[in-house]
Amino acid sequence: MVTNGYLLMFGPEHAEEQYRALENHKECDAGTKNIKGSELSKVFPYVNNEGIETATYTDNQSEGWIDPFMFHSALKSKAIELGAEFIKGDVKSISEINAKTIVSAAGCWTKELLEDIPVVPQKHTVFRVKCPTYIKEMPLTGDLTTGVYWRPEGGEYLAGSPLSVFDADDLEPAWNDFEELVWPALAQRIPAFEELKLTGGWAGYYDCNKLDNNAVVGKHPKYENVYMASGFTGRGLMQAPGIGRALTELITTGSYQTIDISEFAVERVLGNNARPEPYVL
Numbered sequence: 001m002v003t004n005g006y007l008l009m010f011g012p013e014h015a016e017e018q019y020r021a022l023e024n025h026k027e028c029d030a031g032t033k034n035i036k037g038s039e040l041s042k043v044f045p046y047v048n049n050e051g052i053e054t055a056t057y058t059d060n061q062s063e064g065w066i067d068p069f070m071f072h073s074a075l076k077s078k079a080i081e082l083g084a085e086f087i088k089g090d091v092k093s094i095s096e097i098n099a100k101t102i103v104s105a106a107g108c109w110t111k112e113l114l115e116d117i118p119v120v121p122q123k124h125t126v127f128r129v130k131c132p133t134y135i136k137e138m139p140l141t142g143d144l145t146t147g148v149y150w151r152p153e154g155g156e157y158l159a160g161s162p163l164s165v166f167d168a169d170d171l172e173p174a175w176n177d178f179e180e181l182v183w184p185a186l187a188q189r190i191p192a193f194e195e196l197k198l199t200g201g202w203a204g205y206y207d208c209n210k211l212d213n214n215a216v217v218g219k220h221p222k223y224e225n226v227y228m229a230s231g232f233t234g235r236g237l238m239q240a241p242g243i244g245r246a247l248t249e250l251i252t253t254g255s256y257q258t259i260d261i262s263e264f265a266v267e268r269v270l271g272n273n274a275r276p277e278p279y280v281l
């Protein structure tokens with residue numbers, strides 16, 4: 001794991017919301033630090049702080065990024081070691097599964113199986129860029145004034161488009177987003193990025209909960225034995241270990257024990273009670 005931490009920068013329009021979020025960070029002992037935009041250059045000298053009201057970051061080596069494929073493989077290997085059996089197949093309907101407990105974790109295809117859960121594919125593009133100046137110690141950085149995020153990746157950088165689209169016909173990367181949105185935002189925030197070159201890109205589907213951009217996790221009240229875990233948008237990898245543990249507790253004991261994620265409940269979605277996520281990167 002690369003432990004460069006993260007940095008999120010907010011303009012005046014999001015500052016109050018972020019100050020409230022920080023109270024929650026404190027309660028959870030999250031180890032985050034917060035500074036004024038005017039102080040940014042003391043900690044991150046390569047950042048242009050124009051338009052930044054406040055910024056939150058970590059530097060305690062507890063956060064960073066990992067290889068998602070390796071992470072997935074490690075979890076799968078451990079599950080197999082503990083006795084799990086993986087069976088490949090296309091499920092046409094939940095009712096065809098004969099099991100004591102079913103966890104529907106169908107990602108962006110959720111609505112195809114459970115019509116009442118509005119989790120659908122949302123195409124998101126990530127670009128790979130190269131810059132003569134490589135700032136190895138740069139954290140994963142999100143600029144909430146533009147919605148663009150980026151991080152170092154093996155001598156280059158990855159940068160995500162601020163636009164994600166529904167009803168995409170294919171997974172061709174949204175190349176225009178690079179010239180029109182991503183590069184200008186990167187160059188404005190990190191002057192060294194003025195010289196960067198596009199070296200690649202790919203697109204995938206976010207599993208987007210159209211109601212409020214938050215996860216849908218818990219027991220589905222219309223079924224005796226169906227639980228849900230989907231709608232993670234761009235956060236599924238990060239949230240997976242906590243979701244897995246909480247859901248295991250719910251299934252085996254009937255309630256959450258160590259992690260209470262009842263705010264993600266299926267009932268909220270069925271009752272149209274949105275709990276909107278303000279920041280989707």
Ligand SMILES: Cc1cc2nc3c(=O)[nH]c(=O)nc-3n(C[C@H](O)[C@H](O)[C@H](O)COP(=O)(O)OP(=O)(O)OC[C@H]3O[C@@H](n4cnc5c(N)ncnc54)[C@H](O)[C@@H]3O)c2cc1C
Nearest residue numbers: 089090091106107109204205206232233234235236237238
């Ligand atoms: C470009 C991009 C960048 C991202 N970056 C990040 C990031 O930096 N950090 C982060 O935390 N998250 C990130 N995400 C989000 C993350 O990848 C997802 O939230 C996560 O993969 C969701 O995992 P999942 O297991 O719920 O769903 P999936 O990984 O989509 O798995 C769903 C599985 O269900 C199967 N399935 C679906 N329907 C059926 C059916 N009817 N029958 C049988 N099988 C079925 C599918 O084949 C698939 O294997 C990113 C996503 C994209 C697209």
